[in-house]
Amino acid sequence: MTSDESGRSLSRRGLIGLAGAGAAGLALGGAGGAVIAANVAGAAASNGVGTVHAFHGEHQAGISTPAQDRLHFAVFDVDSTASRDDLIQLLKDWTAAAARMTAGEEVGGGADGSPLAPPDDTGEALGLPASALTLTFGFGPALFETADGDDRFGLADRRPPELTALPRFRGDALVEQLTGGDLCIQACADDPQVAVHAIRNLSRIAFGTASLRWSQLGFGRTSSTSTSQATPRNLFGFKDGTANVKAEEQKALDEQVWVGAEQGPTWMVGGSYLVARKIRMVIESWDRTRLEEQERVIGRSKGEGAPLSGGTEFTEPDFHTTGATDAPLIDRDAHVRLAHPDLNDGIRLLRRGYNYVDGNDSLGRLDAGLFFLSYQSSPERFVTVQRSLANDALNEYLKHVGSAVFAIPRGIATGSWIGRELFR
Ligand SMILES: C=CC1=C(C)c2cc3[nH]c(cc4nc(cc5[nH]c(cc1n2)c(C)c5CCC(=O)O)C(CCC(=O)O)=C4C)c(C)c3C=C
Numbered sequence: 001m002t003s004d005e006s007g008r009s010l011s012r013r014g015l016i017g018l019a020g021a022g023a024a025g026l027a028l029g030g031a032g033g034a035v036i037a038a039n040v041a042g043a044a045a046s047n048g049v050g051t052v053h054a055f056h057g058e059h060q061a062g063i064s065t066p067a068q069d070r071l072h073f074a075v076f077d078v079d080s081t082a083s084r085d086d087l088i089q090l091l092k093d094w095t096a097a098a099a100r101m102t103a104g105e106e107v108g109g110g111a112d113g114s115p116l117a118p119p120d121d122t123g124e125a126l127g128l129p130a131s132a133l134t135l136t137f138g139f140g141p142a143l144f145e146t147a148d149g150d151d152r153f154g155l156a157d158r159r160p161p162e163l164t165a166l167p168r169f170r171g172d173a174l175v176e177q178l179t180g181g182d183l184c185i186q187a188c189a190d191d192p193q194v195a196v197h198a199i200r201n202l203s204r205i206a207f208g209t210a211s212l213r214w215s216q217l218g219f220g221r222t223s224s225t226s227t228s229q230a231t232p233r234n235l236f237g238f239k240d241g242t243a244n245v246k247a248e249e250q251k252a253l254d255e256q257v258w259v260g261a262e263q264g265p266t267w268m269v270g271g272s273y274l275v276a277r278k279i280r281m282v283i284e285s286w287d288r289t290r291l292e293e294q295e296r297v298i299g300r301s302k303g304e305g306a307p308l309s310g311g312t313e314f315t316e317p318d319f320h321t322t323g324a325t326d327a328p329l330i331d332r333d334a335h336v337r338l339a340h341p342d343l344n345d346g347i348r349l350l351r352r353g354y355n356y357v358d359g360n361d362s363l364g365r366l367d368a369g370l371f372f373l374s375y376q377s378s379p380e381r382f383v384t385v386q387r388s389l390a391n392d393a394l395n396e397y398l399k400h401v402g403s404a405v406f407a408i409p410r411g412i413a414t415g416s417w418i419g420r421e422l423f424r
């Protein structure tokens with residue numbers, strides 16, 4: 001909710017009525033004016049109650065923009081009866097709806113309309129502000145060519161060579177229903193109702209062309225993607241995201257996260273590759289483990305998040321210094337050692353994961369973990385780090401149950417649609 005100059009509350013419905021999604025919004029003063037101006041001008045704006053992230057731009061929002069508190073991640077398969085034109089129309093329709101929802105507006109004509117037809121918008125976000133909603137779209141390897149070689153959309157020769165299904169990793173316990181998929185949408189927001197509303201409406205729009213394959217709700221971001229954010233904690237109770245690539249590190253983003261012009265293809269320049277891994281955490285075993293052991297496994301202190309080699313949270317870990325027993329202070333199989341760029345050809349990943357709890361299993365154990373999301377300029381970078389984690393002490397407490405990889409095309413220009421250059 002935001003307010004106009006008279007202090008009146010403005011819901012999604014109120015904003016549309018007043019601004020008409022156009023230049024009229026610029027005439028508004030005060031906080032409401034700031035939000036509407038952002039919609040018109042394409043810049044990010046915050047009115048202190050709700051933040052609006054620009055939908056159009058060089059990069060898709062939801063990667064280097066500050067990680068929000070909530071996630072609804074959805075993976076779709078394109079229906080076997082859908083044509084290339086159907087797919088293009090879906091991407092156009094998704095673009096139009098996403099531009100409106102990220103601006104805090106209703107889908108299409110809103111939740112009202114003819115009593116003889118379902119409304120364009122399902123209605124559960126009426127009255128809620130944009131809540132920093134970002135919608136990030138991606139294409140899986142099978143969209144380009146199915147596993148049995150079907151070039152169903154004429155895209156086989158446009159597949160970036162980097163975009164192939166991930167290899168199997170040691171200890172993988174993947175569940176078929178939580179892997180792969182043709183299209184993904186990452187919806188992040190500071191209000192779960194706004195994120196869920198977005199995925200629900202995009203799924204509804206896809207009806208007849210694409211169907212949900214699997215999806216995941218997440219809460220409590222497990223990474224900071226800006227130095228302005230405090231480092232959050234994962235469900236093992238440790239600070240997560242300390243050494244993450246941050247929005248303020250332009251050089252690192254260019255080198256490690258965005259696809260460069262020399263790499264290509266053109267439609268991916270300014271884009272990235274997303275890896276999603278659903279990692280179940282054996283919470284009950286961890287909770288019975290001594291603090292000393294928990295810290296050894298991670299390689300950092302639980303309270304401060306400082307490396308065990310000394311200092312405070314942001315002190316660089318020292319992997320050489322040894323203790324009284326001549327063993328390094330940061331164990332040889334500690335997670336932060338094996339994941340560190342020093343052991344991985346300088347590779348850093350932009351992590352953007354979320355905690356999840358999907359209830360409990362029949363033995364009364366929490367079905368909980370980390371929905372790991374990382375962005376990198378090539379999936380091979382993730383593969384290198386994940387292979388390095390083969391002997392990670394943390395593995396005793398983890399089970400990787402879901403996995404997928406997607407090409408995240410570059411940002412959408414005003415008037416264009418998601419992945420347009422791919423279909424040229
Ligand atoms: C393949 C990549 C990674 C997976 C999978 C992964 C799982 C995972 N991580 C934690 C907890 C922590 N990870 C931390 C650091 C860290 N992790 C990775 C990569 C993967 N983690 C990287 C690249 C890094 C940064 C290493 C560095 O540069 O120092 C930390 C320490 C704090 C931090 O820097 O973020 C924690 C804690 C869990 C619980 C988990 C699986 C469930």
Ligand SMILES: [Fe+2]
Nearest residue numbers: 240335336339
């Ligand atoms: Fe990690």
